[in-house]
Structure formats: C-alpha cells, structure tokens
Amino acid sequence: MSEPLIWLRGVLAGIGPIRPDLVERYWRWEQEIPTIVGYNRRTPQPLQVTQQILVDGYDRASDHELRFTIYDLTGQEPTPVGIAKVYTDQPRGNGEYVVAMGEGRGRGVGSEATWLVLDYAFHVTNLRCVYLTVLEPNTGAIRAYEKAGFKRQGVRRNSNRWLGETVNEVLMDAIPEEFEGTSLVKQQWFG
Secondary structure, eight states, X not given: OOOOOOSEEOSSEEEEOOOGGGHHHHHHHHTSHHHHHHHTOSSOOOHHHHHIIIIITHHHHTTTEEXXXXXXXXXXXXXXXXXXXXXXXXXXXXEEEEEEEBTBTTTTHHHXXXXXXXXXXXXXXXXXXXXXXXXXXXXXXXXXXHHHTOEEEEEEEEEEEETTEEEEEEEXXXXXXXXXXXXXXXXXXXX
C-alpha cells in the first residue's frame, strides 16, 4: 500500500482522496451486513460495480461528487477504515452525505471523519447545506451524525424497512453557520 495522501487530519480521523489500490477494501466495507442494512440494499454488490462507481467513473462524476477515504489515525500508521461521499447539487449549493465504515465503528473515528467532510464541503466546495437520511432504528449512526454537527430536521414516516420491519427515516442536515469548532481547512491550509 502506498503512503496515503491525507488532506485533513483530526485527532482520531483523517480524510483523503479515493485510492485505486483500495478498491477491494472499499468493496468489502460496502458488503458488510450493517452497511447493507444501513443503505437498505437487499443484495451484495459485485466488486466490478464498486470499481466503476468509485474509480473508473470518477473523472465523469468529480464535479458532482466529493469522495473520500476515511483513515483511522489512532495507530502507528494511518489505516483506511471507510469511505464518505457527498453527492452535490452545485446550482443549489447543497449535497447529500453517505458513509460506509468498515473497521473503526463505535470509537469516534466516523464522527470525526464526518466533521472533516463537513469542513471540506463548507470551506473548500462552498456548499450551503449538507443533508442525509438515516433509518430511525440506527441510533448509533444518528448519535455519530449529531456529534459531527448534523441536526434533525424531521421524520419521513413509514418510509423504509429495517430488519424486516417498516420504519421511519430521520432527515438531518448541517449548515456552515452552525459548523462547530475551528475549520481545519482554514487552520491547516490557510493558517
């Protein structure tokens, strides 16, 4: 594995570009049962689809998607542990956040990485709103998103399925005016 390029470094997590040498790892994270359930997919995704979505099609999608490798920085070396994406609508200045964590769940790495993605989205891409939808029973994800700066905006009732049951979706968003803490984009790159 080559030395990672990490754009933003927090205490626990860092984010950098998508790497072709990690495609199989990205694919494995998206095939884990918690991710399949969280995405509300019904079946695994072939490796070739992950390759096409994350690497091969990036040149066509780069104006419409922010894509990041998430790194755990708590060990001796930065370790890739997930991917994050923001599907942007540039004319409206907003984007939808999606994340898939492999290793590193439950230790704060995902929350900090999500905060770093918001920092990038607000201070590099100049988005005015980043939003997401999460299934209501996924309380761990909701806590992680709230810790990163997302706020609940409402509930879409009986709109999805979770482990065979009909559930609500929680609608959340984050805006730059409520971004908490010092921007690492500003501090690390323009300090």
